[in-house]
Amino acid sequence: MAFDLPFLLQILKAIFQAMPLTLAIALVSCAGAFLLGFAFEILRRVNRPLGLLMRLIIDFIRSTPLLVQIYFFYYVLPYYGVVLPGVVVGGMALSIYYSGYLAEVFKAGIDTIPAGQSEAALALGLAPMDVTFRVIAPQMLRNIAAPMGNYFVSILKSTPYLAVIGVAEMMGMTLEIASSTFRYAEPMLLLGIVFFILAATMAWCVRRLEVRLMQSSKR
Amino acid sequence: MVSNDVVIAVKGLNKWYADFQALKEIDLDVMKGEQIVICGPSGSGKSTLIRCINRLESFQEGSIRVEGVADQNDLLTLRRTVGMVFQQFNLFPHLTVLRNCTLALTRARGLEKAAAEDVALSLLDRVRIREQALKYPGQLSGGQQQRVAIARALCMSPKAMLFDEPTSSLDPEMIKEVLDVMADLASDGMTMICVTHEMGFARRVADRVIFMDQGRIVEAAKPDIFFEAPRNARTRAFLHQIL
Amino acid sequence: MSFFDIFRGILEGMDVTLTVTFMGLCFAIPFGLVAGILQHFLKGASRASVTMIIEFWRSTPVLVLMFMFYYSLPTVGIYLSATLVAASTLGLHVGAYGSQSVRAALQALDRGQVEAGFALGLRRPAILWTIELPQMVRAMLPTFVNQLIQLVKGTSLVALITMSDMTHRAKEISQLTFDPPAIYSALLLAYFILLYPITIFGRWLERKVGQGSGKLMEDHGRGV
Numbered sequence: 001m002a003f004d005l006p007f008l009l010q011i012l013k014a015i016f017q018a019m020p021l022t023l024a025i026a027l028v029s030c031a032g033a034f035l036l037g038f039a040f041e042i043l044r045r046v047n048r049p050l051g052l053l054m055r056l057i058i059d060f061i062r063s064t065p066l067l068v069q070i071y072f073f074y075y076v077l078p079y080y081g082v083v084l085p086g087v088v089v090g091g092m093a094l095s096i097y098y099s100g101y102l103a104e105v106f107k108a109g110i111d112t113i114p115a116g117q118s119e120a121a122l123a124l125g126l127a128p129m130d131v132t133f134r135v136i137a138p139q140m141l142r143n144i145a146a147p148m149g150n151y152f153v154s155i156l157k158s159t160p161y162l163a164v165i166g167v168a169e170m171m172g173m174t175l176e177i178a179s180s181t182f183r184y185a186e187p188m189l190l191l192g193i194v195f196f197i198l199a200a201t202m203a204w205c206v207r208r209l210e211v212r213l214m215q216s217s218k219r
Numbered sequence: 220m221v222s223n224d225v226v227i228a229v230k231g232l233n234k235w236y237a238d239f240q241a242l243k244e245i246d247l248d249v250m251k252g253e254q255i256v257i258c259g260p261s262g263s264g265k266s267t268l269i270r271c272i273n274r275l276e277s278f279q280e281g282s283i284r285v286e287g288v289a290d291q292n293d294l295l296t297l298r299r300t301v302g303m304v305f306q307q308f309n310l311f312p313h314l315t316v317l318r319n320c321t322l323a324l325t326r327a328r329g330l331e332k333a334a335a336e337d338v339a340l341s342l343l344d345r346v347r348i349r350e351q352a353l354k355y356p357g358q359l360s361g362g363q364q365q366r367v368a369i370a371r372a373l374c375m376s377p378k379a380m381l382f383d384e385p386t387s388s389l390d391p392e393m394i395k396e397v398l399d400v401m402a403d404l405a406s407d408g409m410t411m412i413c414v415t416h417e418m419g420f421a422r423r424v425a426d427r428v429i430f431m432d433q434g435r436i437v438e439a440a441k442p443d444i445f446f447e448a449p450r451n452a453r454t455r456a457f458l459h460q461i462l
Numbered sequence: 463m464s465f466f467d468i469f470r471g472i473l474e475g476m477d478v479t480l481t482v483t484f485m486g487l488c489f490a491i492p493f494g495l496v497a498g499i500l501q502h503f504l505k506g507a508s509r510a511s512v513t514m515i516i517e518f519w520r521s522t523p524v525l526v527l528m529f530m531f532y533y534s535l536p537t538v539g540i541y542l543s544a545t546l547v548a549a550s551t552l553g554l555h556v557g558a559y560g561s562q563s564v565r566a567a568l569q570a571l572d573r574g575q576v577e578a579g580f581a582l583g584l585r586r587p588a589i590l591w592t593i594e595l596p597q598m599v600r601a602m603l604p605t606f607v608n609q610l611i612q613l614v615k616g617t618s619l620v621a622l623i624t625m626s627d628m629t630h631r632a633k634e635i636s637q638l639t640f641d642p643p644a645i646y647s648a649l650l651l652a653y654f655i656l657l658y659p660i661t662i663f664g665r666w667l668e669r670k671v672g673q674g675s676g677k678l679m680e681d682h683g684r685g686v
Binding site for chain 3: 273275294295296297298299300301302303305307308309310311312313314322323326327368371372375
Binding site for chain 1: 517518521522523524525526527529530533534537611615616617618619621622629632636642643645646647649650653654657658660661662
């Protein structure tokens with residue numbers, strides 16, 4: 001691996017050009033996974049048949065690889081005439097895949113709230129909606145902030161999967177350079193370092209948040 | 220039954236946690252067969268003192284000698300010579316009662332399993348809990364767990380036993396069964412240092428009662444004198460509070 | 463090609479999926495245990511370096527790791543089979559996650575357990591081996607199962623370095639016959655059949671261990 005500064009700079013430039021798209025995909029997917037996961041968990045609590053169905057869906061999502069889910073949407077949707085750009089399909093797949101995990105996080109977050117909380121809220125005459133959004137959800141958010149943050153880091157780390165369906169995020173951009181120059185080692189190494197710094201920074205922020213939440217719930 | 224052989228000798232003991240001095244100039248000789256009860260308000264250093272004796276805590280100044288241990292820096296021998304019972308029992312939840320007792324015998328003493336179980340069963344018998352030998356700690360009541368913890372410590376045939384508030388986390392109805400076992404042990408001549416607020420037990424069993432406050436030994440006397448005519452005003456205030 | 467033919471064709475890749483999984487475990491388990499234990503016991507600079515190693519394997523996307531080693535190792539004269547590269551990168555990635563639950567389990571263990579071991583005159587290694595590890599294993603079983611699932615799912619990535627696992631088989635079949643719905647449904651189904659029992663088992667374990675530790679807490683919490 002000869003040291004070739006101009007080449008390294010060229011790669012770095014490409015990686016940084018692709019960074020906004022990567023972060024945007026991660027952000028949108030986080031929001032998607034959050035909303036979908038919360039919907040799954042609420043639906044699971046409606047009644048028993050629906051609960052079992054949601055559980056099967058969640059288990060299915062969690063029991064199949066993300067890569068395969070991406071392929072599925074990317075190749076099957078066009079077959080039925082739904083042609084979407086790769087970046088949309090990818091964001092969708094990431095949202096769905098991680099919603100399965102976030103639903104479990106929501107479940108744990110709700111389960112750890114003492115039953116007395118919703119009983120007390122209902123006894124005060126609050127509407128079920130208010131019980132959910134005024135009493136349960138705020139407490140739940142504190143419980144789940146840390147595990148949720150970790151999944152958000154995971155979503156960021158999963159964006160390279162989108163390269164396999166031709167999305168020019170950081171991995172896709174790097175692969176493009178690599179395959180056009182037939183030099184893979186340096187680009188991959190640099191990409192690894194950039195991702196490592198990004199993900200480690202985000203993970204550090206999540207830990208900080210966790211510590212602060214722990215302190216505030218002690219009071 | 221108290222002889223003149225010193226089993227534990229504490230001299231000029233000083234201990235700090237950073238800037239806070241937890242123990243100040245402690246001198247204490249414990250004779251063979253003697254039972255000592257240490258009481259005092261929380262934070263007075265009584266638990267710290269007995270935890271120093273088997274070196275669960277380190278200290279900065281002074282010395283603690285345990286008779287029969289040639290090298291006081293040999294922690295393993297020291298700890299195998301002195302048994303300890305904790306406030307929270309600290310039984311190993313993944314092991315049966317019997318295995319809790321045999322663990323140190325097989326791992327530290329190198330006994331065969333069968334021999335170790337004989338020892339353990341006879342001591343479980345002594346604390347009147349032999350029939351629970353194959354259960355797990357989680358299946359026992361607090362009082363039963365603490366009696367197992369006592370048997371576990373006795374298995375190593377210690378020269379002295381340290382009790383760190385052994386009844387403080389027990390429900391009231393279970394305190395007696397544990398104190399009875401401890402009293403039996405005392406009448407068999409076991410050398411004991413016991414941190415406790417059970418003053419009835421102290422009166423009945425102790426040869427000496429020690430009152431500690433702010434890291435110092437404030438008063439040490441035979442129980443009748445300690446309870447009837449304490450010399451120090453702080454001792455009086457403390458006894459007034461808890462009696 | 464019928465759905466059944468496609469499904470059978472995909473299952474031909476199962477042996478690669480399983481091989482990489484088992485080899486991956488051989489990297490993940492020792493690495494997770496050792497790294498977690500070291501991180502718990504070491505201090506200062508040596509702890510920081512262990513943390514760096516763990517963070518490297520954990521924070522770099524696994525796909526990037528795999529490509530990085532697959533393409534970089536030959537340029538420094540190390541020629542490993544694709545299977546070994548895939549198994550080691552996947553295994554170490556999963557193991558790095560596992561190490562954090564090892565460390566957390568060690569930290570969560572009641573401090574009194576170690577003290578009681580000391581008070582009985584046991585050596586530190588004996589305490590780790592007979593008191594801490596057995597209790598940790600119980601608490602960590604659900605995490606272990608979850609990591610195993612992640613590992614199996616991760617093996618789908620070996621298709622990208624041309625190994626003929628189930629995912630790669632699906633792509634090969636798609637060259638022969640144009641029927642994406644059947645091919646990718648069959649592929650999803652194949653993984654689901656493989657992993658659903660493990661998912662269920664993991665959930666059952668979680669409940670069981672959760673109950674056990676709840677009881678433990680209750681006993682310890684009494685009168686404190």
